[in-house]
Structures are given as C-alpha cells and as structure tokens.
Amino acid sequence: MSQAAKKMQENQTMNLFTSALKQVDPAVFGAIGHELHRQQDYLELIASENLTSRAVMQAQGSVLTNKYAEGLPGKRYYSGCDFVDEIENLAIERAKKLFTCNFANVQPHSGSQSNQAVYLALLQPGAKILSMALDHGGHLTHGSPVNISGKWFDVKQYGVRKQDGYIDYDMVEEMAQQQKPDMIVCGASAYSRVIDWKRFRAIADKVDAWLLADVAHYAGLIAGGVLPTPCDYADVVTTTTHKTLRGPRGGMILWNDEALSQPINQAVFPGLQGGPLEHVIAGKAVAFGLALQPDFKIYAQNVVKNAQAMANALDARGYTIVSGGTDTHVFLVDLRKQGLVGLDAQRSLYRAHLNCNRNTIPDDPQKPWYTSGLRFGSPAGTTRGLSAADFAQIGGMVADVLDGLKENGGENNASVEDAVAQKVKEMCARFPIYTEAL
Numbered sequence: 488m489s490q491a492a493k494k495m496q497e498n499q500t501m502n503l504f505t506s507a508l509k510q511v512d513p514a515v516f517g518a519i520g521h522e523l524h525r526q527q528d529y530l531e532l533i534a535s536e537n538l539t540s541r542a543v544m545q546a547q548g549s550v551l552t553n554k555y556a557e558g559l560p561g562k563r564y565y566s567g568c569d570f571v572d573e574i575e576n577l578a579i580e581r582a583k584k585l586f587t588c589n590f591a592n593v594q595p596h597s598g599s600q601s602n603q604a605v606y607l608a609l610l611q612p613g614a615k616i617l618s619m620a621l622d623h624g625g626h627l628t629h630g631s632p633v634n635i636s637g638k639w640f641d642v643k644q645y646g647v648r649k650q651d652g653y654i655d656y657d658m659v660e661e662m663a664q665q666q667k668p669d670m671i672v673c674g675a676s677a678y679s680r681v682i683d684w685k686r687f688r689a690i691a692d693k694v695d696a697w698l699l700a701d702v703a704h705y706a707g708l709i710a711g712g713v714l715p716t717p718c719d720y721a722d723v724v725t726t727t728t729h730k731t732l733r734g735p736r737g738g739m740i741l742w743n744d745e746a747l748s749q750p751i752n753q754a755v756f757p758g759l760q761g762g763p764l765e766h767v768i769a770g771k772a773v774a775f776g777l778a779l780q781p782d783f784k785i786y787a788q789n790v791v792k793n794a795q796a797m798a799n800a801l802d803a804r805g806y807t808i809v810s811g812g813t814d815t816h817v818f819l820v821d822l823r824k825q826g827l828v829g830l831d832a833q834r835s836l837y838r839a840h841l842n843c844n845r846n847t848i849p850d851d852p853q854k855p856w857y858t859s860g861l862r863f864g865s866p867a868g869t870t871r872g873l874s875a876a877d878f879a880q881i882g883g884m885v886a887d888v889l890d891g892l893k894e895n896g897g898e899n900n901a902s903v904e905d906a907v908a909q910k911v912k913e914m915c916a917r918f919p920i921y922t923e924a925l
C-alpha cells in the first residue's frame with residue numbers, strides 16, 4: 488500500500504463527521520455502556536431522577552450543540568438562528584400550555600440557575616427572603632448559607648410542624664409579618680404534601696412580597712394534572728425539566744405579568760448566562776410535547792399511586808413516614824426508631840440494587856453527611872412501567888434490607904442484601920429500558 492493510500496485509510500477510520508464514539512473514544516464509550524447496565528439492573532428510587540425518552544436524548548445529542556443563539560427567538564445576536572428559533576418557540580409555546588401561563592423562558596441551564604435569574608431580576612443584594620429550611624425539605628438555592636442565595640441575601644426560614652410534618656402556614660405568616668421579606672419562596676425538594684399556593688399568595692400579599700414558587704420536583708405532576716398549578720398565584724414559577732417532568736437536564740421560568748418579561752429575560756441573558764443550550768432546549772420541546780399527550784396524565788396519576796403504595800408497605804413494616812404519607816411522588820422515612828443512620832441504610836440498599844438517597848429529616852440530630860432519613864421517589868420506576876403492586880413489593884424489599892441492617896447493628900448484612908438484589912434484578916428484567924446507551 489502506498490503512503491497516500493495508507494493516509495487515506497487512516498482518515499477514513501477517524502473522520503470527525505462520521506466516526507462513532509465507540510471508535511473515537513473507547514474509554515468514554517465503555518463507561519457510558521456500564522452506566523446503561525447500571526440503569527437497567529438497579530431500581531431507581533431517587534425522587535429527583537427519572538428516565539427520559541430516547542427521543543429527548545436524540546434531540547440533545549444533535550447538531551444543535553454547534554449553534555450559538557444569544558438572545559431570544561427572533562432577536563438573536565448571531566445569524567443562522569432560523570431553526571433554533573423554530574425549536575425554542577415550540578418549547579416556549581408547549582411550556583405555556585402545560586402550565587397555563589402567559590410567558591416562559593426555557594433557557595436556564597438548570598433549576599439552580601432559574602432561581603438565580605429570578606433573584607437577579609427582582610431583588611437587590613442584601614434583600615430579605617423567607618423560604619423553607621433545607622432540613623425541612625427546602626432546597627440549597629432557597630437561601631442556604633453554603634449557596635450564593637444565602638451569601639447574598641438576608642434569609643429567614645420556615646419549616647414543618649413538629650407534630651404532623653406539614654408546612655406550618657401560621658408560622659410562615661407570623662415570620663413574614665416580623666421579617667417583612669422582599670420575596671417569599673415556596674416549593675421544596677423533600678416535602679410529600681400538596682403545597683397551598685393560594686395561602687402563600689395571601690401571606691405574600693399581606694407583606695407586599697414577591698412570591699416565587701419553585702416546582703422543580705412537582706412539575707410533572709402539575710403538567711399531568713395531579714397537583715394544582717402555582718401559575719395562578721405565584722409571581723414567578725421556576726422548575727427543572729428533568730425530574731417528574733421527565734425531560735432533559737435543565738431549567739425553566741414561567742410567569743403571567745408582561746411587566747416581568749424584560750427583567751426575567753435579561754437576568755437569564757446577559758445577566759447570568761451566555762449562549763443558551765439549544766440542543767437541550769430541543770430536548771425540552773420534545774419532553775413538553777410528550778407531556779401534553781393524554782398518557783402523561785396516566786403516568787402522573789400512577790407516580791402518586793405508586794409512591795403511596797410503597798409508603799404504605801413501609802409503614803406496615805413499622806417504618807415512620809414523615810407526615811404519615813404522601814400526596815406526591817416523594818416521601819421521607821425517619822430511621823430514628825430503628826436506630827439506623829441514613830448513610831449506612833443508603834449503602835446497604837444500593838448493594839441490594841435499590842438506589843435512593845439519604846436525606847435529613849426535619850430537625851435531624853445527625854449531620855447532613857450521615858442523616859437520620861431516606862428519601863424515596865416513584866418517577867423513574869413508574870416510567871419503567873412498574874405498578875402499585877410492584878411498588879408495594881419494593882417497599883417490602885426495602886424493609887427487608889433495613890431490618891437486616893438493624894439486626895446486624897447497622898453493619899452489612901450480605902445474605903439479606905444478596906437475596907434482595909436477586910429479586911430486584913428479576914423485577915428490572917421484567918421492565919426493560921433502553922437497549923442502547925446512545
């Protein structure tokens with residue numbers, strides 16, 4: 488073979504535009520393959536996770552990743568934006584329909600950046616925020632001292648009632664009247680009950696504060712008609728798109744008052760972000776389109792039924808559910824009665840192929856690294872096709888593992904873990920997911 492022919496063959500084996508990942512980077516390709524197997528063989532019970540559609544992943548992995556599109560559809564700083572405009576407009580129109588609101592910005596890269604943009608749009612540094620405490624179910628971006636929101640704002644936090652685990656609205660009102668916040672933040676990451684948007688609005692009105700509803704966790708249940716939309720009450724609504732909503736990893740901001748359009752849009756860009764991720768926005772458009780289909784309502788209903796079936800099964804085995812149950816996709820188990828630490832429990836369950844996260848419970852005596860609780864969620868399993876009967880069985884398997892751990896004084900219990908892992912793998916095999924990782 489001549490030198491020139493060899494060179495040509497080499498170019499063919501590594502062509503930037505046609506070579507597949509498998510060929511270009513076997514190390515990364517291999518790890519992605521392992522991740523697919525993990526997702527196939529483990530039951531995902533992390534409440535903030537889901538399994539998005541292959542269609543969403545295809546949109547995300549498309550040529551759109553090449554395009555810069557600073558600005559908004561029809562008003563971009565770079566040319567060549569006709570098709571990304573078309574896609575972003577689809578995402579915006581579908582989002583407005585899903586949540587029944589007048590305006591949407593689908594550009595935030597994440598839930599966190601959605602919140603930052605709202606703070607930047609409506610508040611000054613040092614402004615007063617009233618929000619839910621992290622260890623009572625709130626989120627880091629709602630004013631935790633380790634987050635920019637806690638460093639730049641003057642934050643007071645409400646929580647849930649000790650006796651029943653529900654948000655204490657009277658306490659919220661009392662705190663609001665004392666603090667006179669510029670903004671009240673509602674919405675949570677580990678709160679299983681319906682949030683009373685109307686009551687929050689009434690409290691915000693009494694003290695003339697902005698009301699931000701962060702529905703990152705609940706968006707899919709709102710879109711699916713199981714939970715009320717906060718768009719009728721909150722000035723601004725923020726969300727992620729990858730949790731119960733089952734879209735690509737990202738964020739979104741919704742509002743009704745046109746006067747807020749300029750401050751919010753400008754806070755996202757140029758205030759906070761540069762070029763929007765149009766490939767992710769395409770994934771959002773696809774996910775919103777799917778969420779507008781009638782079967783998404785059934786998914787949303789099943790998410791709640793399944794979480795309730797699992798919580799009931801754990802309750803029947805003597806495990807304490809914070810607030811006594813769930814109206815949503817998520818619930819917390821308080822492990823204090825069993826004397827277990829969240830970290831040990833999470834690790835033991837993972838060895839049994841049950842993946843959840845340790846979580847602080849209200850007024851947790853343990854540090855956040857250890858915790859006294861576990862958080863469970865039904866979205867990913869429901870997407871997979873599991874029924875309420877399957878979730879009741881999962882609750883039983885979780886109880887088996889935790890009982891086994893307790894018997895061994897919080898140490899590994901390999902025999903129980905292995906037996907449950909076997910059953911979980913069988914269940915996973917009955918509900919297959921993607922056949923390919925890419």
Ligand SMILES: *Cc1c(COP(=O)(O)O)cnc(C)c1O
Pocket residue numbers: 535596597598599600625626628674675676701702703704727737738
């Ligand atoms: C998950 C979550 C966020 C943050 O979303 P990221 O995309 O991880 O930045 C914000 N707020 C709440 C209430 C959440 O649960």
